[in-house]
Amino acid sequence: MKNILEVKDLSFSTNGKNILKNINIEVWEGYVHAIVGPNGAGKSTLASAIMGLEGYRDYQGSIYLKGEEISKLSIDERARRGITLGWQEPARYEGLLIKDFLKASARNKSNDFIFKQLERVGLDPEEYANRAVDKTLSGGERKKVELASILAMDPDLVLLDEPDSGIDAETLDKMFEIIKEQKKNKRTMVLITHSLAVLKQADHAFVFCNGEILMKAEAQKVIPYFKNKCLPCKHKNIPDEKGAR
Amino acid sequence: MNNNNIDLTKELSRIIQTDDIFRQPDVAHIFIHHHKVIQSHLLPGLEIKVKEYEDHIEVNTTVEKDSKIDKPVHMCFGMLPEQGIQKIIIHNDIRENASASFLAHCAFPNAVDIQHIMEGTIQVGKNAHYRYLERHVHGLYGGVKVYPHSQIQLAEGAHFYSEFELIKGRAGLIDIQYEANCEANSVLEMIARISGKGNDQIMIKEIGHLKGERARGFLNTKVAATDHAKAEVYNKLTASAAYARGHVSCIEIIKDNGIVSAIPIVEVNHPKAHITHEAALGSVDSKQLQTLMARGLTENEATDLIIQGLLS
Ligand SMILES: Nc1ncnc2c1ncn2[C@@H]1O[C@H](COP(=O)(O)OP(=O)(O)O)[C@@H](O)[C@H]1O
Ligand SMILES: [Mg+2]
Numbered sequence: 001m002k003n004i005l006e007v008k009d010l011s012f013s014t015n016g017k018n019i020l021k022n023i024n025i026e027v028w029e030g031y032v033h034a035i036v037g038p039n040g041a042g043k044s045t046l047a048s049a050i051m052g053l054e055g056y057r058d059y060q061g062s063i064y065l066k067g068e069e070i071s072k073l074s075i076d077e078r079a080r081r082g083i084t085l086g087w088q089e090p091a092r093y094e095g096l097l098i099k100d101f102l103k104a105s106a107r108n109k110s111n112d113f114i115f116k117q118l119e120r121v122g123l124d125p126e127e128y129a130n131r132a133v134d135k136t137l138s139g140g141e142r143k144k145v146e147l148a149s150i151l152a153m154d155p156d157l158v159l160l161d162e163p164d165s166g167i168d169a170e171t172l173d174k175m176f177e178i179i180k181e182q183k184k185n186k187r188t189m190v191l192i193t194h195s196l197a198v199l200k201q202a203d204h205a206f207v208f209c210n211g212e213i214l215m216k217a218e219a220q221k222v223i224p225y226f227k228n229k230c231l232p233c234k235h236k237n238i239p240d241e242k243g244a245r
Numbered sequence: 246m247n248n249n250n251i252d253l254t255k256e257l258s259r260i261i262q263t264d265d266i267f268r269q270p271d272v273a274h275i276f277i278h279h280h281k282v283i284q285s286h287l288l289p290g291l292e293i294k295v296k297e298y299e300d301h302i303e304v305n306t307t308v309e310k311d312s313k314i315d316k317p318v319h320m321c322f323g324m325l326p327e328q329g330i331q332k333i334i335i336h337n338d339i340r341e342n343a344s345a346s347f348l349a350h351c352a353f354p355n356a357v358d359i360q361h362i363m364e365g366t367i368q369v370g371k372n373a374h375y376r377y378l379e380r381h382v383h384g385l386y387g388g389v390k391v392y393p394h395s396q397i398q399l400a401e402g403a404h405f406y407s408e409f410e411l412i413k414g415r416a417g418l419i420d421i422q423y424e425a426n427c428e429a430n431s432v433l434e435m436i437a438r439i440s441g442k443g444n445d446q447i448m449i450k451e452i453g454h455l456k457g458e459r460a461r462g463f464l465n466t467k468v469a470a471t472d473h474a475k476a477e478v479y480n481k482l483t484a485s486a487a488y489a490r491g492h493v494s495c496i497e498i499i500k501d502n503g504i505v506s507a508i509p510i511v512e513v514n515h516p517k518a519h520i521t522h523e524a525a526l527g528s529v530d531s532k533q534l535q536t537l538m539a540r541g542l543t544e545n546e547a548t549d550l551i552i553q554g555l556l557s
Contacts, residue, residue, distance in 0.1 A: 076544070087536060091533040091536045094555055096550065104550055105541060
C-alpha cells in the first residue's frame with residue numbers, strides 16, 4: 001500500500017482550545033477513505049490543516065504529500081502538487097461565470113471539457129455554464145459546481161468535506177457514482193462526514209471523536225461501530241459555534 | 246501604406262485581438278499610432294478628418310444626419326515604444342437622428358513612461374444615439390498615465406452611453422474627467438470599470454447636468470484597488486428641470502492596502518426632479534481566495550479573477 005498522504009503526530013490548538021490531539025493518518029493511493037465523526041469532532045479542522053488554510057497553519061507535527069513535507073507550503077503550492085479540498089459550504093462569487101470558475105482550475109480549458117464536467121455532476125451546460133457562481137444558486141447546485149470544478153482540476157487527492165450536505169437523494173446517487181469512477185481512475189479520495197451513507201462509499205475509515213482518532217480500519221468494520229456507538233452517543237464534542245466552514 | 250505601417254497595424258491589432266475587423270467591409274476602423282494614422286476604413290455617412298501634428302493629432306468625426314452605422318466603429322489608439330506622449334484632440338459630431346457606436350481600444354503594451362491624453366468634445370444631436378466603449382490594454386508595469394477628458398452636449402432626445410474598462414494589466418495613472426449637459430428627454434449613461442493594483446492611481450470625475458425636462462442620467466462606477474492602489478471617485482449629477490431623473494452608484498472593492506474613496510454628489514434645483522445615489526463597499530474575502538488557491542491559482546491570479554467578476 002503506497003501512502004499518498006501521511007499525517008504524523010499532528011496537534012492543533014487555537015484560542016486556548018486543543019482541537020486536534022496527536023493525529024496520525026495514512027491515506028492510501030487509489031482508495032476511498034472516510035473520516036467519520038460527529039459534529040465538532042475536529043474533522044474540518046484537520047482538512048483545513050492539511051490544505052494549509054489561513055488560521056490552521058500553525059500546527060505541531062508533519063504532513064507528507066507523496067513523501068514531501070508540505071507544512072511550509074502555501075495553499076496553491078500544495079494544490080499544484082496534486083491535492084485539493086471541496087468545502088462543506090463553498091464560497092460564492094458575484095459576477096464570476098460557472099464556466100470561468102471551472103476553467104480557472106481546469107487542466108483542459110476547452111469548452112467541451114468544461115461542459116462535460118458539468119454534465120457529469122448533473123448540471124445542464126446550456127443552462128448553467130453562463131450563470132454566475134453567486135447567491136442565486138441553491139446550496140445543492142453550488143455543491144455540484146464545486147464538485148465539477150474539482151473534476152475539472154482532476155488532482156490526485158481530493159478531500160471532500162461533508163459532500164452530502166445540502167444535496168438531494170438523486171444527486172447523492174450521482175455523486176456516489178462519480179466517487180466510484182474516480183476510484184477506477186486511480187484517484188484518491190477522503191470523504192469527511194458524519195453520515196452513514198457516505199461512510200458506506202469508503203474502503204477504509206478513521207473514526208474521529210473530540211479531536212482524537214478512536215479507530216482506523218476497513219470501512220466494513222467501522223460501519224457497525226459507528227452505527228452502534230457513535231450515532232447514539234451523547235459525547236462531549238462541542239459543536240462549532242461559528243457554523244460550517 | 247508603407248511596410249512600417251503594416252507592421253504597426255498588425256502588432257496593434259494582435260494586442261487588442263481584432264484581426265478579423267480587416268476582413269469585414271461593413272466595419273469601419275481607424276488605427277492611430279502616436280500622432281499618425283496608420284490605417285483606416287470608412288463607411289458612407291461616417292466622416293473622419295485627421296490633422297497630424299508633431300505633438301498631437303486632431304481627429305474630427307462626423308456621423309451625418311439620419312445615418313445609422315450598424316456595426317461599431319473600431320478606433321485603435323496606441324503606442325508600442327516604452328516612452329512618449331500621445332495627445333489626441335477629438336471632436337465627435339453625431340448629427341440629428343444619426344446613430345453610431347465606437348469601440349476605442351487603447352494599447353500600450355510596453356509602457357514604461359507613456360502619457361495618453363485625450364481631449365474630446367462630443368455633440369450628440371437631436372434624437373441621435375451615441376455609444377462609446379473604451380477598453381485599455383496596458384502592460385504589467387503600470388507605466389501609463391491616461392487622461393481622458395471630455396465635454397459632452399446632448400441635444401433634445403439624444404442618447405449617450407459610455408463605458409470605460411480597464412480590468413486587465415496595470416492601470417498606472419488614470420484621470421477621467423467627463424462633463425455632460427443634457428437637454429430635455431436626453432439620456433446620459435456612463436459606466437466605468439477599473440481595477441488598480443501595485444501603486445496605481447485612479448481618479449474618476451464624471452459630471453452630468455440634467456438641464457432639460459425629463460432628462461435622465463446614470464453614473465455607474467465600479468473600482469477595485471488592491472496592493473497599494475488608490476482610487477478616488479467623484480461623481481456628480483445635478484438636476485434643474487421638472488421630471489429629470491438620475492442615479493449615481495459606486496461599487497468599491499478593496500484588498501490589502503488599497504484605498505478607495507467615493508464621493509457621490511447630487512444637486513437638485515427643481516422640486517419635480519429626483520436623483521438617488523448609492524455606494525457599496527465590497528472586499529475580496531479569504532474563503533473565495535483560498536478556494537481558488539486550493540485549485541492551484543496563485544493569490545494574484547485568484548484576486549484578479551474575483552475582481553473581474555465583481556466588476557463585470
Ligand atoms: N478557528 C477556530 N477558533 C476556535 N475554535 C475553532 C476554530 N476552528 C474550529 N474550532 C472548534 O474546533 C472544534 C472542531 O471543529 P470542526 O473541525 O469544525 O469539527 P467538525 O468538522 O468535525 O464538525 C469545534 O468545537 C470548533 O468550534
Ligand atoms: Mg465540519
